[in-house]
Amino acid sequence: MTRFALTFAATAFAATTAFAAGHGMAPAVEAADQDVSAGTVTASKVVAGENGWLVVHRTDADMKPGPVVGYAPLKMGENMDVAAILQDEVAAGDMLMLMVHAEAGGMKTGVFEYTLGATEDGPIKPDGKLVMATITAK
Numbered sequence: 395m396t397r398f399a400l401t402f403a404a405t406a407f408a409a410t411t412a413f414a415a416g417h418g419m420a421p422a423v424e425a426a427d428q429d430v431s432a433g434t435v436t437a438s439k440v441v442a443g444e445n446g447w448l449v450v451h452r453t454d455a456d457m458k459p460g461p462v463v464g465y466a467p468l469k470m471g472e473n474m475d476v477a478a479i480l481q482d483e484v485a486a487g488d489m490l491m492l493m494v495h496a497e498a499g500g501m502k503t504g505v506f507e508y509t510l511g512a513t514e515d516g517p518i519k520p521d522g523k524l525v526m527a528t529i530t531a532k
């Protein structure tokens with residue numbers, strides 16, 4: 395895990411502590427740097443407050459979420475070893491941001507309808523903060 399990922403994990407934890415007070419589930423993403431050459435990226439653990447999506451964004455040293463390169467469904471509660479199939483080539487050294495999104499606001503339940511910047515199936519923001527982890531492809 396990179397130094398950046400640790401920072402974001404701490405941020406997510408702080409953000410979700412307040413959220414948990416009202417809900418019972420503290421959303422969080424745990425993921426480590428990994429080899430993605432087989433075409434998937436995996437979060438070792440994701441906690442979601444409701445059914446939703448784990449969304450894989452490209453990112454970089456600026457730590458802003460970029461284009462979506464994969465997603466996987468989440469169930470409410472704990473999800474272990476969540477794997478998303480990468481829709482685009484990700485090279486060693488590329489950074490990815492794994493983020494919890496909702497299943498809300500779109501036209502269809504169970505269909506991922508988000509595009510960058512849209513509100514459909516958009517990111518959850520307990521306490522105003524994104525729930526995510528960043529990793530670097532090995």
Ligand SMILES: [Cu+2]
Pocket residue numbers: 449451459493494495517
């Ligand atoms: Cu996102």
